[in-house]
Amino acid sequence: MKTSTYPARLTVLISGNGSNLQSLIDHINSHHLPAKIELVLSNRADAYGLQRAADAEVTHMSLPSQGLSRLEYEQHLRSILRQRSSDWIILAGFMRILTADLVKEFSGRIVNIHPSLLPAYKGLNTHQRVISDRQTQHGCSVHIVTTELDDGPLLAQAMLDITYPMDTNTLAAQVQQLEHQLYPLALFGLCTQQCYDVATQAWQRAQSPQQPIFAQTLTSCQLQQIYQTWLNR
Ligand code: GRF
Numbered sequence: 674m675k676t677s678t679y680p681a682r683l684t685v686l687i688s689g690n691g692s693n694l695q696s697l698i699d700h701i702n703s704h705h706l707p708a709k710i711e712l713v714l715s716n717r718a719d720a721y722g723l724q725r726a727a728d729a730e731v732t733h734m735s736l737p738s739q740g741l742s743r744l745e746y747e748q749h750l751r752s753i754l755r756q757r758s759s760d761w762i763i764l765a766g767f768m769r770i771l772t773a774d775l776v777k778e779f780s781g782r783i784v785n786i787h788p789s790l791l792p793a794y795k796g797l798n799t800h801q802r803v804i805s806d807r808q809t810q811h812g813c814s815v816h817i818v819t820t821e822l823d824d825g826p827l828l829a830q831a832m833l834d835i836t837y838p839m840d841t842n843t844l845a846a847q848v849q850q851l852e853h854q855l856y857p858l859a860l861f862g863l864c865t866q867q868c869y870d871v872a873t874q875a876w877q878r879a880q881s882p883q884q885p886i887f888a889q890t891l892t893s894c895q896l897q898q899i900y901q902t903w904l905n906r
Pocket of ligand 1: 765849
């Protein structure tokens with residue numbers, strides 16, 4: 674896993690609303706996350722996240738895939754990522770599957786947030802599938818991207834209990850609330866090479882580069898407590 678410069682330089686890839694992007698922007702602007710977003714790139718020109726980047730005066734661009742083959746698209750994307758050479762490539766709702774070649778080129782430097790308790794519910798429509806299966810717990814995971822879809826070393830995970838009846842929109846909103854705290858916290862750990870020991874309730878310097886930022890899946894209560902402690906540091 675890569676060591677970042679300080680403040681860490683990020684490229685954020687999005688496709689849509691960009692609420693996770695907004696959360697990162699807010700935590701950077703309030704000086705909680707020692708990072709700088711060098712570029713926001715969307716594969717959709719109409720992504721609302723681009724407006725969020727513009728409002729925050731963050732450099733942004735769209736790289737639409739329409740009319741391009743998968744290979745042509747990735748060549749463009751790779752050359753942009755190469756030019757930027759950011760410390761971390763942050764996927765925040767980027768709805769394209771990256772090829773193995775691209776992932777290998779930026780190996781260990783691509784981070785993703787996925788709306789499920791990985792390794793359960795990889796892929797799309799996670800909230801709907803979780804409800805159909807009458808699961809009683811759900812959540813989100815931050816992980817390093819590998820060539821396998823929604824796989825790779827877990828950095829952080831947070832969960833919530835589901836109370837039925839439940840609908841997809843409500844559950845998605847509940848999970849996103851977790852995401853907006855978990856993603857900046859996990860990236861704080863990556864950028865500063867610290868991990869949070871829930872047992873001792875303390876941030877510690879990471880001993881191993883592969884160490885997860887949080888050693889265990891956080892309950893929503895634990896996440897809330899750690900998040901507040903972090904904001905008040
Ligand atoms: C999030 O739920 C994230 O877990 C998934 O895509 C969604 C993006 O939402 N990968 P937003 O665009 O950040 O609001």
